Amino acid sequence: MKILIKNIKELLQVRESNINKVSGAEMAVLPKIENAFLLIENNLIADFGTMRNCPDGNFDKTIDATGKAVLPTWVDSHTHIVYAGNRVQEFVDRINGLSYEEIANRGGGILNSAKKLNATSEDEIYNQSKLRLEEVMQQGTGAVEIKSGYGLTVEGELKMLRVIKRLSENYPIKIKSTFLGAHAFPMEYKENHSAYINLIINEMLPKIAKESLADYIDAFLETGYFSIEETERIMEAGKQFGLRAKIHVNQFTAIDGIKACVKHDALSVDHLEIVTDDDIIALKDSKTMPVALPSCSYFISIPYTPARRMISAGLPLALASDFNPGTTPSGNMNFVVATACIKMKMTPEEAINAATINGAYAMGISETHGSITKGKSASIIITKPLTSYYQLPYAFGTNLIEQVIIEGKLI
Numbered sequence: 001m002k003i004l005i006k007n008i009k010e011l012l013q014v015r016e017s018n019i020n021k022v023s024g025a026e027m028a029v030l031p032k033i034e035n036a037f038l039l040i041e042n043n044l045i046a047d048f049g050t051m052r053n054c055p056d057g058n059f060d061k062t063i064d065a066t067g068k069a070v071l072p073t074w075v076d077s078h079t080h081i082v083y084a085g086n087r088v089q090e091f092v093d094r095i096n097g098l099s100y101e102e103i104a105n106r107g108g109g110i111l112n113s114a115k116k117l118n119a120t121s122e123d124e125i126y127n128q129s130k131l132r133l134e135e136v137m138q139q140g141t142g143a144v145e146i147k148s149g150y151g152l153t154v155e156g157e158l159k160m161l162r163v164i165k166r167l168s169e170n171y172p173i174k175i176k177s178t179f180l181g182a183h184a185f186p187m188e189y190k191e192n193h194s195a196y197i198n199l200i201i202n203e204m205l206p207k208i209a210k211e212s213l214a215d216y217i218d219a220f221l222e223t224g225y226f227s228i229e230e231t232e233r234i235m236e237a238g239k240q241f242g243l244r245a246k247i248h249v250n251q252f253t254a255i256d257g258i259k260a261c262v263k264h265d266a267l268s269v270d271h272l273e274i275v276t277d278d279d280i281i282a283l284k285d286s287k288t289m290p291v292a293l294p295s296c297s298y299f300i301s302i303p304y305t306p307a308r309r310m311i312s313a314g315l316p317l318a319l320a321s322d323f324n325p326g327t328t329p330s331g332n333m334n335f336v337v338a339t340a341c342i343k344m345k346m347t348p349e350e351a352i353n354a355a356t357i358n359g360a361y362a363m364g365i366s367e368t369h370g371s372i373t374k375g376k377s378a379s380i381i382i383t384k385p386l387t388s389y390y391q392l393p394y395a396f397g398t399n400l401i402e403q404v405i406i407e408g409k410l411i
């Protein structure tokens with residue numbers, strides 16, 4: 001299948017193949033070609049350039065993108081798309097004054113979702129989750145990481161990971177799977193943390209590895225959840241099974257967890273609503289990508305990740321949705337990009353870099369996704385007519401996407 005897109009007003013995020021992330025001041029640069037063409041062949045980006053060099057010949061499909069921008073699809077490196085039911089009652093409880101912590105302490109929160117998930121069949125969870133996956137694909141997400149973490153039992157965690165595997169087999173979108181057994185301590189282990197961690201390490205992990213159900217391992221490193229030492233045990237165990245860490249950390253408190261994650265060569269550290277100078281020093285010159293989740297800050301009214309401080313210090317930053325039933329019931333990456341600009345004061349260039357090439361790094365797929373590069377996956381967004389790409393975050397509530405192509409397939 002050969003698809004030619006011609007007369008593109010702005011072809012964005014055009015990169016050489018050796019760029020796998022951008023950091024600090026580099027984030028302000030979004031390379032583009034005006035009046036461009038893009039050729040897709042065998043589901044890959046075969047060629048691109050200015051219209052002067054546009055190929056002619058026979059194509060299966062030709063798309064005229066006059067007045068429109070073309071950019072790589074969003075890479076959403078942090079989601080919990082697979083879950084059962086929802087938590088609308090907690091949403092209303094928060095409006096009425098309860099905090100996320102108070103709700104969790106009453107057995108709500110993650111444990112509430114775990115209860116629902118364990119009471120729901122695998123087929124039903126698949127059917128609920130696929131609707132969310134289809135929705136984010138329409139919204140321009142072309143690659144997504146999905147976590148387990150609402151099972152918290154051997155069977156529940158396996159069930160979630162099998163649903164993720166089924167989604168990746170049935171949809172063209174690139175999916176990476178993360179095992180998050182260490183999301184919360186089930187009630188019966190509240191006073192016996194090491195027994196639950198032993199269950200994760202000695203029972204869950206070997207079974208998950210045997211079925212090749214996970215690419216990464218995660219834990220919720222936070223006051224009241226998993227301590228540094230407990231998370232280190234999880235990261236070490238993951239390593240034994242070839243699973244690199246992507247860790248939830250610094251959402252509510254900074255307890256020096258980032259340093260431990262960097263020491264264990266985590267691929268990413270995610271949330272980072274509270275960041276100290278020592279955290280920034282720990283991340284500097286490391287291979288660990290910091291990931292901000294602004295829709296979560298928006299939904300539960302907590303601070304936004306201090307993007308300006310981090311970028312000024314020379315760090316890279318990725319943006320992801322955190323789509324989950326408790327803190328972020330939205331996977332819309334267009335909203336994430338707009339909120340990063342509006343609330344975190346990231347420029348449109350920085351936000352688009354953070355949601356494409358840096359997101360791909362945080363998912364371990366920057367060799368194939370995250371930029372317009374010859375040989376990379378043909379996963380692109382074609383916008384509606386625009387004055388410039390600045391309009392994407394500016395018109396934050398408007399759907400400016402006209403067509404999404406994922407792995408060469410029109411969605």
Ligand SMILES: N=CN[C@@H](CCC(=O)O)C(=O)O
Nearest residue numbers: 109110220248322324326327
């Ligand atoms: N913080 C930990 N995990 C999720 C939320 C879990 C939930 O409330 O269901 C997050 O990333 O925000």
Ligand SMILES: [Zn+2]
Nearest residue numbers: 078080248322
């Ligand atoms: Zn999360």
